[in-house]
Amino acid sequence: MKAIVAGTLLLCTFALVKGEELQCSHKQEELKTDPNWTDMKHSCINSMRTQIQAELRAAMQYLAMGAHFARDTVNRPGFAKMFFEAASEERQHAIKLISYLLMRGELISDVSTLIDSYIGVEKTEWESGLEALKNALQLEAQVTKKIKGVVKVCEDQPGPNDWHLVDYLTGEFLEEQYKGQRDIAGKVSTLSKFMDKHGALGEFLFDKKLLSGEL
Amino acid sequence: MKVFAVVVAFLVAVATAHESCYSQVDQACSKINSKPGLDQELIPCNATYGHINIVTKDLINFANTHIVRSFEYLLMATHYGNYQMNRAGFEKLFRGLSDEKWHEAIELIEQITTRGGVMEFVPPKALNGVEKTNNVYQLYEIQSVAKALDMEKKLALEAFNIHKEASGRSEGKHDPEISSYIEKEFVHDHAKTIRKLAGYVTDLKSILSGPDGSLGLFLFDEYLQKQ
Numbered sequence: 001m002k003a004i005v006a007g008t009l010l011l012c013t014f015a016l017v018k019g020e021e022l023q024c025s026h027k028q029e030e031l032k033t034d035p036n037w038t039d040m041k042h043s044c045i046n047s048m049r050t051q052i053q054a055e056l057r058a059a060m061q062y063l064a065m066g067a068h069f070a071r072d073t074v075n076r077p078g079f080a081k082m083f084f085e086a087a088s089e090e091r092q093h094a095i096k097l098i099s100y101l102l103m104r105g106e107l108i109s110d111v112s113t114l115i116d117s118y119i120g121v122e123k124t125e126w127e128s129g130l131e132a133l134k135n136a137l138q139l140e141a142q143v144t145k146k147i148k149g150v151v152k153v154c155e156d157q158p159g160p161n162d163w164h165l166v167d168y169l170t171g172e173f174l175e176e177q178y179k180g181q182r183d184i185a186g187k188v189s190t191l192s193k194f195m196d197k198h199g200a201l202g203e204f205l206f207d208k209k210l211l212s213g214e215l
Numbered sequence: 216m217k218v219f220a221v222v223v224a225f226l227v228a229v230a231t232a233h234e235s236c237y238s239q240v241d242q243a244c245s246k247i248n249s250k251p252g253l254d255q256e257l258i259p260c261n262a263t264y265g266h267i268n269i270v271t272k273d274l275i276n277f278a279n280t281h282i283v284r285s286f287e288y289l290l291m292a293t294h295y296g297n298y299q300m301n302r303a304g305f306e307k308l309f310r311g312l313s314d315e316k317w318h319e320a321i322e323l324i325e326q327i328t329t330r331g332g333v334m335e336f337v338p339p340k341a342l343n344g345v346e347k348t349n350n351v352y353q354l355y356e357i358q359s360v361a362k363a364l365d366m367e368k369k370l371a372l373e374a375f376n377i378h379k380e381a382s383g384r385s386e387g388k389h390d391p392e393i394s395s396y397i398e399k400e401f402v403h404d405h406a407k408t409i410r411k412l413a414g415y416v417t418d419l420k421s422i423l424s425g426p427d428g429s430l431g432l433f434l435f436d437e438y439l440q441k442q
């Protein structure tokens with residue numbers, strides 16, 4: 001009994017001497033090799049990482065479009081709303097890709113370099129709503145092409161075809177890309193028909209329809 | 216001499232004419248063959264008034280800081296989502312902060328344009344001189360909360376600074392619309408977030424000085440998941 005008391009006292013003193021020291025790190029299970037359960041290949045992982053950046057770059061470009069059409073001397077709140085929403089959507093795409101990699105046991109290391117510390121935008125002004133919509137369509141077509149590039153890498157990599165990721169990208173991501181592109185293409189034609197005879201008035205009406213979600 | 220006086224009078228007239236939107240529109244309407252707004256922008260007809268110009272640059276920087284912070288919080292959340300860290304509660308905490316900064320960035324852009332400003336996409340001052348090391352967002356639980364607390368305090372001080380710039384009544388730098396906006400949208404929320412994070416650091420400190428930090432972190436993470 002005395003021994004226990006003495007032992008406890010010793011422990012307490014030890015803690016006191018140690019003062020504010022905290023045990024911040026704890027045991028980490030290293031499951032990478034034993035058992036070997038993660039099976040994504042390097043080239044495929046890297047192309048996914050690049051795609052995450054590409055989605056965020058698209059988000060930033062849409063943010064710039066929103067900022068332009070929100071200006072007092074541009075005054076197209078419908079366009080601004082549409083582009084701000086598109087920006088948040090692109091950010092969600094990046095998050096979905098991150099979640100996928102996490103699900104597959106990736107992003108254990110090199111997380112800090114996954115996103116550049118600053119992502120700039122290429123263009124900040126547009127002549128008209130029509131020009132911006134055409135730009136958006138081009139941007140989406142480029143993203144689609146890049147996703148196909150990821151699919152190709154993850155199919156043809158040395159080692160087995162990554163069926164599950166390829167299925168996810170073609171089934172979910174490309175589906176959304178094609179629907180999105182169809183939607184923008186439709187808006188481009190409607191707007192150019194509006195503007196054919198009515199120019200500024202056409203854009204004004206189109207903008208208000210965008211704002212109230214009637215397109 | 217007379218000619219000079221006439222010229223001066225003319226110049227003064229032109230200058231005052233340009234100060235009002237109405238007079239510029241009026242002038243443009245009287246030129247039968249020119250349409251207003253086509254060959255020249257109607258400069259006094261924009262939305263700027265008051266002392267917005269003093270704070271526009273700061274608001275732009277503030278918006279850009281939010282974008283950068285949003286991505287940083289996203290990386291911190293990602294780290295806690297991996298199977299080794301496996302802390303869904305911490306992941307949720309940082310994802311929430313990331314979402315919040317992103318939406319505030321959009322709101323700031325809208326505020327800048329509401330007051331006739333033009334958003335610029337440039338690296339914020341917060342990035343100056345910060346060298347990005349490899350592990351900067353892969354932190355232990357208490358470290359990441361401490362980092363978030365520092366980040367939030369810096370944002371709060373940036374908001375204070377904008378507020379100060381817009382409140383210099385005596386120096387003629389008075390823009391109550393901006394100071395009220397900063398108060399309503401940022402100042403009070405910052406106080407709540409900072410208090411919350413400081414409280415988390417307090418709890419984590421006592422948990423980690425206890426006998427079983429690992430179990431403590433598990434329970435704390437579970438608590439965060441329910442927040």
Ligand SMILES: [Fe+2]
Binds near residue numbers: 058090093
């Ligand atoms: Fe996307």
